[in-house]
Amino acid sequence: MVLKNAPQNCKMTWHEIHHELIKCCAQETTKLVIEELGGQHFAILADESADVYQNEQLAVCLRYVDKKGRAVVRFLGIAHVEDTSAMTLKAAVEDMRMKYNLTLAMVRGQGYDGASNMKSNANGLKKLIMDESPYAYYVHCFAHQLQLTLVAVAKESGDCTWFFGQLGILLNVLGNSCKKMRMLRMALAEELIDALELEEEDVGTHSHTQHPLACRWRKKMRGRRTQEEHTKWSCLICELQLLSPFIDTSKGEHLQGKTL
Numbered sequence: 001m002v003l004k005n006a007p008q009n010c011k012m013t014w015h016e017i018h019h020e021l022i023k024c025c026a027q028e029t030t031k032l033v034i035e036e037l038g039g040q041h042f043a044i045l046a047d048e049s050a051d052v053y054q055n056e057q058l059a060v061c062l063r064y065v066d067k068k069g070r071a072v073v074r075f076l077g078i079a080h081v082e083d084t085s086a087m088t089l090k091a092a093v094e095d096m097r098m099k100y101n102l103t104l105a106m107v108r109g110q111g112y113d114g115a116s117n118m119k120s121n122a123n124g125l126k127k128l129i130m131d132e133s134p135y136a137y138y139v140h141c142f143a144h145q146l147q148l149t150l151v152a153v154a155k156e157s158g159d160c161t162w163f164f165g166q167l168g169i170l171l172n173v174l175g176n177s178c179k180k181m182r183m184l185r186m187a188l189a190e191e192l193i194d195a196l197e198l199e200e201e202d203v204g205t206h207s208h209t210q211h212p213l214a215c216r217w218r219k220k221m222r223g224r225r226t227q228e229e230h231t232k233w234s235c236l237i238c239e240l241q242l243l244s245p246f247i248d249t250s251k252g253e254h255l256q257g258k259t260l
Helices: 015-037 086-099 125-132 142-155 158-175 178-209 212-242 253-259
Strands: 042-050 056-065 071-080 107-112 138-140
Touching: 015 056, 015 071, 042 086, 056 086, 071 086, 086 125, 107 125, 138 142, 142 158, 158 178
Parallel strands: 042 107, 107 138
Antiparallel strands: 042 056, 056 071
């Protein structure tokens, strides 16, 4: 009744109101994270990234053991930085730590990538934090280790090298052309409609032997799986077809017989 009697002009569609709502949600979420931490020891996970305007920023997460004995990782926040030097990143971590009343004495671990500004024993972020908290041991991020391993393995394969090289060119061409992106979306939409129509025909031919409820449920699930499969696989195929005149396939002729 309250919403029905409220003025209909308060729709909160202004962008500043959206930002305020997002900020309030972030503050309440972070407050719950700090309460869950409860003054216990934790590890710092940080990584450099960039926003849509290519501005440098530092993403910080906390890893700790909750009251149920589970190791959890919680996102703490993002700090915009002028550069990615160790001193600048250390200042960003300090500001965020002080904002949420966290002390370096509580830190029992650090997890970063393998960049020199992060793990250097001379003047890296790891060294700067360990100077103030000797028990904040550094561990090279396992996800980054896996990424480096996959890259090293892929470089030894000529097929992988060719594929990812062409894929990089493909993404650059599509990312810089609104017209090609629109063509890709239209091609994907047409393929998705055709696939769903085929699924409906297939289900309809067998519906007389099955229970109607089971038939409708199977139809719904198969349509959803078809949509996911075409979204994942048809996207790359459509991109290759649209840009086939610009892609050198001389090194990948032996792949076409295996995959297409």
